[in-house]
Amino acid sequence: MQIVVIANRSGGVSKTTTAHNLSAALAIAGKKTLAVDLDPQCDLTRFSGVVPEEQEQNAITVVLDKEPLGPAVVEIGKNLSLLPCHPDFVSADTELQTKTGGELYVKKALKAATDYDFVILDSPPSLGKVTVAAMVAAHHVLIPMPTQYKPLEGAVRTLNTVELVKEDLNPDLNVLGIVATMFVRGRSLDKEVLRHVETAEGFEGLLFDTVIRQNTDLAQAPSYGKSIFEHAPRSNGAQDYVALTKEIVRRMKNGR
Numbered sequence: 001m002q003i004v005v006i007a008n009r010s011g012g013v014s015k016t017t018t019a020h021n022l023s024a025a026l027a028i029a030g031k032k033t034l035a036v037d038l039d040p041q042c043d044l045t046r047f048s049g050v051v052p053e054e055q056e057q058n059a060i061t062v063v064l065d066k067e068p069l070g071p072a073v074v075e076i077g078k079n080l081s082l083l084p085c086h087p088d089f090v091s092a093d094t095e096l097q098t099k100t101g102g103e104l105y106v107k108k109a110l111k112a113a114t115d116y117d118f119v120i121l122d123s124p125p126s127l128g129k130v131t132v133a134a135m136v137a138a139h140h141v142l143i144p145m146p147t148q149y150k151p152l153e154g155a156v157r158t159l160n161t162v163e164l165v166k167e168d169l170n171p172d173l174n175v176l177g178i179v180a181t182m183f184v185r186g187r188s189l190d191k192e193v194l195r196h197v198e199t200a201e202g203f204e205g206l207l208f209d210t211v212i213r214q215n216t217d218l219a220q221a222p223s224y225g226k227s228i229f230e231h232a233p234r235s236n237g238a239q240d241y242v243a244l245t246k247e248i249v250r251r252m253k254n255g256r
C-alpha cells in the first residue's frame with residue numbers, strides 16, 4: 001500500500017483535479033484506490049459526485065474523532081472509494097494543534113486502509129496542521145504546479161515543509177516530484193518556469209516528463225461528478241493524466 005499526498009501551499013494549482021484523476025486512473029488500471037478529502041472546501045468530495053453535507057461519517061469523524069474508517073468510506077466506482085470531507089473540518093487545523101500528537105491523527109486514521117493499493121490524499125492550500133499530518137501519514141508527496149511564478153513559490157515553501165516533516169516526524173517521506181499543470185504551449189512564461197524548475201538548485205530530478213496541459217474538459221468534468229476518463233476519455237486531459245499515472249508508478253518502482 002502506497003500513500004501519496006498531493007500538496008502545494010498555493011491555491012488553485014490543480015491539487016484536487018490531480019487527486020481526482022490520478023485516483024481514477026489508478027482504479028482503471030486495476031489498483032484498489034482510496035481517495036481521501038482533507039480539505040474543508042470539500043472539492044474532491046463534490047468532484048466525485050458526493051454531497052459533503054449529506055455524509056454523516058467523514059474526515060471529521062474518522063480523523064478528529066478517531067471513529068472507524070470503513071463505515072465512512074463511499075464506493076464511487078470500480079476499485080475506487082472516497083473518504084468524504086465536511087465543511088466543519090475547517091476547525092481541524094486548530095483542533096490538531098491543541099491535541100497531543102495531533103500530527104499523527106491522519107496516520108492513525110489510515111491504519112485500517114491496508115487493503116488498498118493506493119491511498120491518495122488531497123490537502124488544503126495551506127501548510128497548517130492538516131497538511132503536516134497528511135505528510136506524516138504519507139510515503140510520497142506529489143506537488144502540482146501551474147507554470148506560473150506564484151505557484152512556483154508555493155512549491156518551494158511546500159518542499160521546505162517536507163524537509164521539516166522529514167527531520168522531525170517522517171524521515172522516510174519521499175518527494176515523488178513536481179508536475180507542471182495548466183500548461184499552455186506557446187506562452188513564454190510557461191516555458192520559462194518549466195526551464196527554471198528543470199535547472200534550479202533544489203529541484204534536481206523532480207520535474208515529471210509529463211506535463212498536464214490546460215484543458216477545458218478537465219475543468220468541466222467535476223460539474224458532472226465525473227473523472228476525465230468518464231467525461232472525455234479522448235481529451236488531452238485524459239491522455240495527460242494516464243501518462244502521469246504511468247510515470248508516477250514507474251518512479252515508485254524505481255525508488256524515487
Ligand SMILES: Nc1ncnc2c1ncn2[C@@H]1O[C@H](COP(=O)(O)OP(=O)(O)OP(=O)(O)O)[C@@H](O)[C@H]1O
Pocket residue numbers: 010011012013014015016017018039041043123124125181182183212213214215216218219220222
Ligand atoms: N489542466 C487544467 N486545465 C483547465 N482547468 C483546470 C486544470 N486543472 C485544474 N483546472 C481548474 O482550475 C481550478 C482549480 O483547480 P483545482 O480545484 O484542482 O485546484 P486546487 O489546487 O485543488 O485548488 P485549492 O487550492 O482551492 O484546493 C478548477 O476550476 C479546475 O477545474
Ligand SMILES: [Mg+2]
Pocket residue numbers: 015016017039043044123
Ligand atoms: Mg483543492
